[in-house]
Amino acid sequence: MVPMENYLVLSGILFSLGVYGVLARRNAVLVLMSVELMLNAVSLNFVAFAAYLDPSKATGIVFAVFVIAVAAAEVGLALAIVIRLFRNRSTANVDEAATMRW
Amino acid sequence: MTTEILWWFFAVAIVAVSAGVVFARTVIHSAIFLILSLAGVGAMYLFLTIEFIALVQFLIYGGAVTVLILLALMLTRMAASGEPEPTTGVQAPFGALVALGLMATLIGVAVSTAWPGDLGGSPVAVSIETIGEQLFQNYGAPFIITAALLLVAFIGAIVIARQEDGD
Amino acid sequence: MAEHAWILAAVPGIAFIAMAAAGRKLPRQGDWLAVLCATAVFALFFAVLASFLGLGENAWPVLNSIEWTAIGDFHLNMGIAVDPITIVMLAVITTVALMVNVFSVGYMKGEPRYWWYFAVLQLFVASMLMLVLADNLLLLYVAWELVGLSSFLLIGHYWERRSAVEAAKKAFITTRVGDVGLLIGIILFWDATGTFNILEIIHYVEAGAIGDTRLFVTMMFILLGAMGKSAQLPFHVWLPDAMEGPTPVSALIHAATMVVAGVYLVARLLPVFELAGDALLVVTMVGLFTALFSGVVAFAQTDIKKVLAYSTVSQLGFMFVALGAGFVGAGMFHLFTHAFFKALLFLGAGAVIIGAHHHQEMGQLGGLWRKMPITAATFLIGSLALAGLFPLAGFWSKDEILHAVDYGRGSWAFLLISLAAIMTAFYTARLFIRTFLGKPQDAEVASHASEPGFIMTGPLVFLAFLSIVAGFFIFGGFGSAFGFPGGFSEFVFLHHPEVFHVDWGLVGLSTALFVIGTFGGAWFYWNGRLDRATVIAEWQPKVYEMVQRKFYFDDLYQFFIDRVVLGFSYLVSWFDRFAVNDTGVDGSATLTGYAGFLLKHLQTGRVPNYAMAIAAGVVALTLISLAVGS
Secondary structure: OOOHHHHHHHHHHHHHHHHHHHHHEOEHHHHHHHHHHHHHHHHHHHHHHHHHHOOOOOHHHHHHHHHHHHHHHHHHHHHHHHHHHHHHHOOOEHHHOOOOOO | OHHHHHHHHHHHHHHHHHHHHHHOOOHHHHHHHHHHHHHHHHHHHHHOOOHHHHHHHHHHHHHHHHHHHHHHHHHOOOOOOOOOOOOEOOOHHHHHHHHHHHHHHHHHHHHHOOOOOOOOOOOOOOOHHHHHHHHHHHOHHHHHHHHHHHHHHHHHHHHHHOOOOOO | OHHHOHHHHHHHHHHHHHHHHHHHHOHHHHHHHHHHHHHHHHHHHHHHHHHHHHHOHHHOOEEEEEEEEEEOOEEEEEEEEEOHHHHHHHHHHHHHHHHHHHHHHHHOOOOOOHHHHHHHHHHHHHHHHHHHHEOEHHHHHHHHHHHHHHHHHHHOOOOOOHHHHHHHHHHHHHHHHHHHHHHHHHHHHHHHHOOOEHHHHHHHHHOOOOOHHHHHHHHHHHHHHHHHHOOOOOOOOHHHHHHHOOHHHHHHHHHHOHHHHHHHHHHHOHHHHHHOOOHHHHHHHHHHHHHHHHHHHHHOOOEHHHHHHHHHHHHHHHHHHHHHOOOHHHHHHHHHHHHHHHHHHHHHHHHHHHHOOOOOEHHHOOOOOOOOHHHHHHHHHHHHHHHOOOOOHHHHHHHHHHHHHHHHOOHHHHHHHHHHHHHHHHHHHHHHHHHHOOOOOOHHHHHHOOOOOHHHHHHHHHHHHHHHHHHHHHOHHHHHHOOOOOOHHHHOOOOOOOOOOOOHHHHHHHHHHHHHHHHHHHHHHHHHOOHHHHHHHHHOHHHHHHHHOHHHHHHHHHHHHHHHHHHHHHHHHHHHHHHHHHHHHHHHHHHHHHHHHHHHHHOOOOHHHHHHHHHHHHHHHHHHHHHHHO
16 A cells, blocks of 8 residues: 555655756756656646545546646747747757846 | 555656656756656556546657657757767756755655545545546636647747748 | 995905006006096095994994805904094005005106006005905905015016015015014914904903913014014114115005004004003014114115105104004004105105106205205105194194103103104204205206106195194094094094193193204205214214114124025035935935846846746745744
8 A cells, every 4th residue: 555645755756856957957958858847746746636635526637637738738838939049049058048137 | 565566666766767857968868768757657647546647648748748859859959069068057056955955845744744534545546437527517617728728839839939031 | 335345445456457457458558547446445435434434433343244264163254344543544545545646647657567557556555455444364464465465566666677676575575574473473363262353352352361471472473563564673674675666656555554554453453462461562662762773774874765764664663652652542643644744755755756867865966946846845844744843744643652652651761752753853854955955966967857747746735735734633623523523532542532632841842852853954964064964974984884884784684694594594405415315315216226236136037047046935935834834
């Protein structure tokens, strides 16, 4: 028997790894992959709660469905921006796009 | 018992490949690790007996999203230069610190909180009928809005990524 | 008719509006309208007088008021009150206003803004009549400020001349200092009694509604207003400068009517002054000092209008002395007679100025009587009336004041006021001798001098007539003949009517004063010689200069304004510039700007930095909520 806390801890670790990727990596595509990791961690969390605490209503599962759908939209849009960035500035590094400031 | 051993194996594997995603020096390696990680999370859904979500995970993430990412990698491939650029930014150590702090916080909260309704039992199988009913009865409006969102997002993606005259 | 006396003020008020709006387009720029209006007011006055006398003593004061506004329980009534004091004022104002309007037609001929001059003259008459008719202090204050405004406009009539502008400003600001006192006094009255009505206030005070100290303080504030308007020491400085205005204005406003508003106010509130401790003594002292001071200063003035101005200040001091002695009849009687002969003297001075082509320095005049016999004769009558020759008007009123002071204040004040009377005769003699007698000082001026036309000599003759006969109103028989209850003191009195008896001792004394003063003046200045006066001036040059510089009052004020007011203003402006502007307004802007300059470096424009901030913020907030929530 696997207790629910195991899923929560696993999801926490995944989320934190994603956060590290977002904060540390320079490549925009890799930042996006890290965001996917975070979204996955969130979905796992939702589903775990649904399966353990609220099976009759399945709210968490529905949320996971939405998360996946929104993630798909987000990744499509974000990759379009990355391609645009690369085409304009010949780089895919997030720390080199620094014109949005004073 | 067998389930638990299997679960722990998968859990360790997921953490490992996820770490591979963020620490790998080559972007292609990261992408491959990401596919593995997504698949592992799909397996976790099977452990939770929610087969529908597992299926969605394999189809959308394992299939569509990774293909999209690989495509983006190909389109943004840099011309090979002499010196390999650093893959992490200057704020990486601070990022690590924040991430560790976040991890400690999340784990601490997850372990110490007494979750209401948690009987310490096993996950209950949720039938696909229940999910369908919920999705189309109680969450009909968000479902339709999500559909619109997807449409708008993809049109937007096309507009942004389109090759304009003179580009 | 007496209860509708407000019509008197309404007629010139309407005339002012009409002339201000359309005066320039009227034929002859509307001067006929002004004269017509003044004549109408003069005629209406007699209708009011007849009606007032017809009502009988039991019906006095005649009241008529309407509710102006009601705020909660507070009802503000505006209206008129006609009593003997008002009647005297009305007589003076309407008569002198008519004379001055007629005279101005000749005097102001061809001057700039002819129509506007007459329009403002009507405004002045309207507000002056409103002032004396008002039954409450609030309306009185409004009229008080309106006459100040018309005075300001008329003094500054020749605003192309810088000195006229300065004089108008000085008159306005100096009287304003007193007016603030008056306003404070009115507010104090209202605070204590809850009413502005003068009669009600007097009743309240007689019933002891206001404590002694408070009443004294209130009356001092009221007196401040009266002193400002009536140019009493130390507010006298504006009146001599006000001579910058057209001369008929000086006759009407700065001799006969507006400047006596202060006397009128004190006379009107005399029952209150009487109960306010030593307030009347203060009134006497102010009057005495003013009378003596300006009498001395008048010795050394060389401009004929300035001499007359200081003479006016001095005579106003006489009126204050009489009121301070508690004799409202004596004070008002001097006001009454003084208005006529001083208006005569000013109009005569105006005739001289016109005849001598705008020369008004005594050093350039002299020997004018041959060229201007009518002016000289009327001026002589005015001078003798002012100096106090038996039996001209000034003699009787000065006699009354001497009697009042002797009776009400004792011998010390009597001696001082006698001294002031000698001075009056002295400077009047000097003025007349140096202007009309002797040899012409400036042959050019004298040869071109000529008598002005009938339009100007007519008012002079009429006023000369009044200067002779006005004094007889003191006799019971003379008053009764015109329907009055008796002589002046039986008509205007505070508590009991007084029947006038000729006191031959006093007559002899005041004739002696007249003789001493006049012959003193004649001895110094007869036949155009100045050597005797020059000897005095050279004997004590410092004293002479002090007198000529008017005891340095103007210098003192200038010094005060330069050092104290401007110094304080500099301090305020420094505070405003540095503390308020540079530190406060600009300072906060600079601080914000500098903070922004420093903080902008937080904005790197690099997305990872922002993401880092968000993540660190989430962690921090989570930890805080855990720490606080548990």
